[in-house]
Amino acid sequence: MPTETLDRRRTLVVISGLMLVMLLASLDQTIVSTALPTIVKELGGLEHLSWVVTAYLLAVTAVTPLYGKLGDLFGRKIVLQGALLLFLAGSALCGLAQGMTELIAFRFIQGLGGGGLMVSAQAAVGDVVPPADRGRYTGLFGAVFGVSSIAGPVLGGFLTTHVSWRSIFYVNLPLGVLALIVLAVTLPSMTERRSHKIDYAGTVLLAAGLSAIILMTTLGGNTYDWASVQIVGMGVVGVACLIALTFVERRAAEPILPPALFRNRVFVVTSAVGFVVGFGLFGALTYLPLFQQTVRGLSPTASGLQLLPVMGGLLVSSIVSGQVIARTGRYRPFPIAGTAIAALGLWLLSSLDETTGSGVAAFHMLILGLGLGLVMQVLVLVVQNSVPYDMLGVATSGSTLFRSIGGSLGTAILGAIFSGRLAAETAAGDPQVTAFVDSLHVVFLVATAVMGVAFLLSWLIPQQPLRKSVDPTVVGDTLGGPVDTDSLRELTRCLSRAAGRERTLAFMRGVVERAGLDLSPSASWALVRLGAPEAPSVADLAALPHVRTDKLALAMGELRDGGLVAGDRVTPAGVEMRVRLVDARTEALRELIDDWEPDRFPELDPLLRRLAVELSPVPA
Known part of the structure; x- marks a missing residue:
C-alpha cells in the first residue's frame, strides 16, 4: 500500500x-x-x-x-x-x-x-x-x-x-x-511545548463566583428564605469572588478574561447576547421534555423526538444566514431578527398545555430554533471581525465562555423558578398536571422576557466591513463547544479555512516565485523549518505527523544540490534564502488580510511572521 x-x-x-x-x-x-x-x-x-x-x-x-x-x-x-x-x-x-x-x-x-x-x-x-x-x-x-x-x-x-x-x-x-x-x-506525543502562565487564581474565582450565585438563585425561596443567612452569604461570596476576579485579571500574565476585552463595545454586547442565548437554549432543552412526559404523557423516546424541530430549525437558519452574510457582507440584521423570533417562540411555548397537539408544539419549537440559529451564527463572527488580531484567540474563547455561563445560569435560574412555582401550586391543592402546566408557563414567560432583553441589546451590534479571514458559512463556529485558543492558532485556523489546501499550495508557489527562488513547496517548507531558532534535525522533521519521508528526502536532496543545506544544517546561502522566503510569505499573507494597516494593527506583523512559518504545506 x-x-x-x-x-x-x-x-x-x-x-x-x-x-x-x-x-x-x-x-x-x-x-x-x-x-x-x-x-x-x-x-x-x-x-x-x-x-x-x-x-x-x-x-x-x-x-x-x-x-x-x-x-x-x-x-x-x-x-x-x-x-x-x-x-x-x-x-x-x-x-x-x-x-x-x-x-x-x-x-x-x-x-x-x-x-x-x-x-x-x-x-x-x-x-x-x-x-x-x-x-x-x-x-x-x-x-x-x-x-x-x-x-x-x-x-x-x-x-x-x-x-x-x-x-x-x-x-x-x-x-x-x-x-x-x-x-x-x-x-x-508532541515534544514541542509552549510556555504559559496559567491563571489559576482567575479560574478558581470565576468558578467559585458562578457556583455561589447559581446556588443562591437555586436555593433561594425554595430550600431557604431569601433573607436567610445562607442565601445572603452565598450572594456576598459570589459578588466578592467576581469583584476579586476583576483585580486578579489586571495582574495576570495570561488572564482568562483580559480587562481590555471589556473596553471593546462589540465584545461586551455580543457576550451579553450570547449569555442570553445560552440561557434560553439550555433552559428550553431542559424543560420541554419535562412538559412532554409529565403533561402530555409521552415516553422518553417520543419526548426526545419532539425536540428535533428546535435543533433542526437552528441548523437550517444557521446555514442559510451564513450563506447570505457571505454574499452580502451584512450581519447586523440577523441577531436583531433572531432574538425577536426566538422571543416569539418562547412566548408561544408558554401557551403549551395538556390539550396542545403535537403539530402545534412542533411548530412553536421550530420557531424557537429558527430564531436561535440566526443569532448564534453571528456572535463569534462579529467578535472575530472587531477585535485586534493579538486578541483574536482570547476574544473567541471569551465569547464561547459567556455562552456556556449563560447555559449554566439559565438552567439553574429557570429551575429555581419552576420549583418555587410548583411548590406553591401544589400547596394550594392544584392537580399535578395543572401545577406543572402553570409552572412551565411561568418558566417560558421569564425566558421570553430575558430574550426580549437580548433583542434590545442586539440593536447595539454595529455593522463593520467583513474581514476576508472570517468565514460566515461555517456552522462549527455557531454550534461548537467551548474553546481555549490563542491568537496565532485562531488566525491559522481562519486563514487556512479561507484558503483551503489547493489554494494554499498555489499561494506557496506564488510566494516562491515572488522571493525569486526556484524551489518546490516541499523544499521551501524544509528550508524554513530547518532554519528555525530551535534548529531541528532532518530526523526531527521526519518524525512529525503527516510528513512523508520519501517526499522529505526529495526536498532535502533539492536543498543540498542547491547548496542551501549541508548535512542537517542550513548554509549561509540557505539562511539568506530563508529570510527572503519568510519575508515573501509574510507579505503575501498581508495581502490576504485586506484590512491590515501597520499603524492600526501593529501587533499583526509579528503574528504574520510566525504564521509565515506555520501555514505552509508539508511534504505529504
Whole structure:
C-alpha cells in the first residue's frame, strides 16, 4: 500500500478518535434532558432537577480556560487521556448514583473531564493535521457538536425507555475505552511545548463566583428564605469572588478574561447576547421534555423526538444566514431578527398545555430554533471581525465562555423558578398536571422576557466591513463547544479555512516565485523549518505527523544540490534564502488580510511572521 494512503488512513483514524471524544462530551450536555422525569421518579429531588444539567455545564465552563494551556505545557496527548479517564470515572459514578445529591456531584466530576475533552480534542487536531488543512477538519468538530445537540435528547429518551436511565451514562464506558485505545496507539506525543502562565487564581474565582450565585438563585425561596443567612452569604461570596476576579485579571500574565476585552463595545454586547442565548437554549432543552412526559404523557423516546424541530430549525437558519452574510457582507440584521423570533417562540411555548397537539408544539419549537440559529451564527463572527488580531484567540474563547455561563445560569435560574412555582401550586391543592402546566408557563414567560432583553441589546451590534479571514458559512463556529485558543492558532485556523489546501499550495508557489527562488513547496517548507531558532534535525522533521519521508528526502536532496543545506544544517546561502522566503510569505499573507494597516494593527506583523512559518504545506 502506498505511503500516502497509509499516512492518510492513520490521520483519519486519529481524527475519528478525536471526534468520538468530542461526541461523548457534547452528548452529555443534552442526553439527560429526556431522562430527567424518570430520574426524579426513582431518586426524588424534583426541586433540584435542573442541577443534573447545571452541574455538568458549570464544570465544563470552569475548566475550559485551563485545558488548552495545560495541553501546550505538558502535551495534549497526556492531558486528553487524563480528561477522558476523569470523564469515564464520572460517567460510571453517575450510573451508580443512589440519590439526587450523589448524581449532581458525580455529574460535576463528569463535567470536569468533559470540558477537557472538548478543548483538548479540538487542539489535538493541530498535532496530526498540517496547518493548510486544519480549517477543514476543525469545522467537523462543530458539526459533531451540532449533531450531538440533536441526537442527545433522542438517544437519551431511547435508552431510558428501552434500557434504563443509568444506561445513558454507562454507554460512555465502552465508547470511551475504544477512544482511549485508539488515541493511545495513534495520537503522537508532541515534544514541542509552549510556555504559559496559567491563571489559576482567575479560574478558581470565576468558578467559585458562578457556583455561589447559581446556588443562591437555586436555593433561594425554595430550600431557604431569601433573607436567610445562607442565601445572603452565598450572594456576598459570589459578588466578592467576581469583584476579586476583576483585580486578579489586571495582574495576570495570561488572564482568562483580559480587562481590555471589556473596553471593546462589540465584545461586551455580543457576550451579553450570547449569555442570553445560552440561557434560553439550555433552559428550553431542559424543560420541554419535562412538559412532554409529565403533561402530555409521552415516553422518553417520543419526548426526545419532539425536540428535533428546535435543533433542526437552528441548523437550517444557521446555514442559510451564513450563506447570505457571505454574499452580502451584512450581519447586523440577523441577531436583531433572531432574538425577536426566538422571543416569539418562547412566548408561544408558554401557551403549551395538556390539550396542545403535537403539530402545534412542533411548530412553536421550530420557531424557537429558527430564531436561535440566526443569532448564534453571528456572535463569534462579529467578535472575530472587531477585535485586534493579538486578541483574536482570547476574544473567541471569551465569547464561547459567556455562552456556556449563560447555559449554566439559565438552567439553574429557570429551575429555581419552576420549583418555587410548583411548590406553591401544589400547596394550594392544584392537580399535578395543572401545577406543572402553570409552572412551565411561568418558566417560558421569564425566558421570553430575558430574550426580549437580548433583542434590545442586539440593536447595539454595529455593522463593520467583513474581514476576508472570517468565514460566515461555517456552522462549527455557531454550534461548537467551548474553546481555549490563542491568537496565532485562531488566525491559522481562519486563514487556512479561507484558503483551503489547493489554494494554499498555489499561494506557496506564488510566494516562491515572488522571493525569486526556484524551489518546490516541499523544499521551501524544509528550508524554513530547518532554519528555525530551535534548529531541528532532518530526523526531527521526519518524525512529525503527516510528513512523508520519501517526499522529505526529495526536498532535502533539492536543498543540498542547491547548496542551501549541508548535512542537517542550513548554509549561509540557505539562511539568506530563508529570510527572503519568510519575508515573501509574510507579505503575501498581508495581502490576504485586506484590512491590515501597520499603524492600526501593529501587533499583526509579528503574528504574520510566525504564521509565515506555520501555514505552509508539508511534504505529504
